[in-house]
Amino acid sequence: MTRLWNPSRSRALKVLAAAMLGLFVAVLPGTTSPAAAAVDGPPLNTPVSVLDAALSCPGTFLHPDREPVLLVHGTSSTYDETWEWGYSPALRDAGYDVCGVDLPNRAMGDIQVATEYVVHAIDRIHATTGRKVDVIGHSQGNMEIRWALKWWPSLQAQVDDAVFVADPGHGIGGGNLLCTGSCAPAMHQFRIGSNFLVALNAVDETPGSVSYTNLYSLTDEAIVPVTTAPLDGARNISMQGVCPGRTVGHFSFLYDAVAYRLVIDALSHSGTAEPARLPLGTCLDVNLPGVSPSEASTATAIAAANLNAEVLNATKFPAEPPLRAYTQP
Template identity: 40%
Template structure:
């Protein structure tokens, strides 16, 4: 009888010890399936990210490397503004399954937040914004680690261009996933973005790839800024938004103030020194970006959208 009571007490102690661990695991969301070495290899940071004095900024490109997307602007500007800066580059250059890409976003947020001892800000161009949003939406521990979310020309509601091309021809996995009506974006938009971060979505009316505007880039609960609403007629399209000086000012405004970007705080948003055109130094990179986008989009094609993983289907 005494032995039975001891066994019962031992079992209760064991269960009590396991419950917090199980709860903690549940609070982390789905486990990461990408190998740890591959996750670590994707992330590059400036040295001042450790014990940072300001929230670090994380950059996620789309259909390119971080250097190709942000080398002419944010990889240079953010450190000048005093922000520790990190970026992700995927081996598949962002043409693969965005459900897998989201794991790199989760890893980066957790790692940089732990290293810096602070929240982080995240910025993404095109589906780079969706990658960050997937991390925020489907991993419960992530929103508390993020202070600002900023997207540039992101297909929050998909793009009709991809819908037309993918159903007529073929597309890469991620191109299927950013088309209007995709299963992945339907899952993302099933619920509002989680509370905690400030959300800013910046888009251009002249976007030739993310259409129709402004509906395609509109994000519920975000400060939605169309560049031409700030500066009518501004000549910015899908790729030049990466080097547009007005966009640059709005990004900095969001990072340096509580809450989302606010165009009313900008001193001279439409000055003649900010025409919305790329500098000569940035033009070759943008032309190369467009060429690689076209070539890789043809090479990495699959016949249909990737199957939705259970956590995205039910989350």
């Protein structure tokens, strides 16, 4: 299956420059076993070599005054397709060391498996830098972040900010419609009332002392009904509550200027994002720094094409993946 990705020349050069600056985090001493294990959490079944290969970080972390940032992409996408044309260069220009993780099977498989990549990434970045990590997710990527922080509680001390962008926190109606028969594992888990979501949201939706910022939009065409978006214990911020009448769709969150301002506000202050701190006139801005209207349109079209291709062609199963044993009392 051919996937579409053709960034503009300027963005392609930025991607190339980033690749030249640093490729993958080196395997640290003591991680030569075929599978990894996180402290105070279940063992990881994915081999360390696979987890390391999925993580990209600068060869050298250049900003010791700020937490490194881990970006986690969503369904049917990759790190490059979601972040490298917009958020990654913007955050680097703003003075942050940026890492990204590629979830397996373009995040169409079991979210419990994909979470192992996020667990390992947070733990590895923390061990490498000796600092807490800021994690930002888009769409399904937020589910991996939340699952990791819930079931690997040691990570709660390794994460400063968790910023959720367009999080399907309590499920989406589209999952229920698409999964009346066989569908991809992640789609089963998106369903409102799925076993996965019941386990994810049980007892405490925002565990630990992590600063949880949750950005959602009343015009997000994927998070329907929008009442599933807010999370107990998070700073829930609707885009229309900040800028009345603003239209922010599911994918346009990735280049919306106001959403980006809120993300930066969360990263650069103690605690969660606070809309009252945004500069006067922020609602007049359109795209995040460095993203042109044509780039935004192209990226949106590519994301839609890849989602459609994955929904049609991903390996399908008649039922939701069983919950892992560690979720049981």
